[in-house]
Amino acid sequence: MSEPGTVALPVKHDGSVQAIAFSPDSTRFAGAGSDSLLRIRPIGIGVPLDVPVDGSVTGIAFSPDGTRIAVADFESVSLRDSKTGAVVWQGPLDPGNSVNTVRFAPDGRVIAVTDTLVAVLEQATGATIKRITVDPPLIADVDLSRDGTRIALAIDERHGGNHKFAGSARVLDLATGAELGKLTPANAVHAVAFSPDGTKVLCCSADDTTRMFKAQGGAEEWRVGGEANDEVTSPNCVAFDPKGNWTVVGGSDGFARVLEAESGTKKAQVPKLVAGGSDPGAVTHVAFSPNGKLAASACIDNVVRLFNLNSDELYAVGTEEVLTMAFSPNGRWLGVGCFNRALVIDNGEANQG
Incomplete structure (x- = not known):
């Protein structure tokens, strides 16, 4: 039985790894990026698969089954057989705009997102079910x-058509395109x-706040940070505990903080402050394990940390700069995409499930 923090699977790439995904049964790991090759690897026994693609891959996702x-x-979306790599369908989504995100809804529909467009596609044929244009852009997250009925969008107007220091968080109904809720902080979301x-x-x-709001109607429930708080955390990435009790927020100040979902009260923070210690650098990615007991963070100090709700670190693994990060569905593995390689880190058998 390996120790938590052991690299169970290193996968070499020739370029940046910008997208990773685990199969629903947590037995396979996929990664892709700038080198135009999708790599699917077994975690353990199995046959590796390399699938040539046309351009720089920014998103991958396994279907629910x-x-x-x-x-x-690049500008297209494709659906492939996950065992052979054979193309089921492929086509451009929004010519002139790169596709940044691709997800599956529980019923198998494919959700694809560019800087300005949300598209719902039929899995069998790739036919467009719904196109929702977002104005003003840019869709940052x-x-x-x-x-699978709603999508939340982070809007950054600093990089959109108006170039304003403004933004919003929006909730859209995927069936109708209707806006269900909207929160407007004082800067980009x-x-x-x-x-x-x-x-x-x-x-x-970017107004230095983290906020919770109701998806229906957009009413704010709580906020932390901002002018009323002397602590400048510069939050830039967030995740929700799958059980709904906790949230984790990564800040450019170098810390990942676990907050109570009900109130925003801080429960944990990593890394721990050490007298004379070096600045860890901005936190770029955070995630919660499926059991809600652990969280992970990645910083520009090139360290991935796994920690519990008492701020105790289970491991700190050195990597290259992390570009993407995700837990496996069973919680046993943490996948990261970096420059020139992807890694699957073992969280330990005790943290599975």
């Missing part, structure tokens, strides 16, 4: 509700995350 894998490949029941959305903004 694991038989298909969707790929966001997205999250899909667990039931960096990241969003749905609560497990889909009734709340967590977001963080």
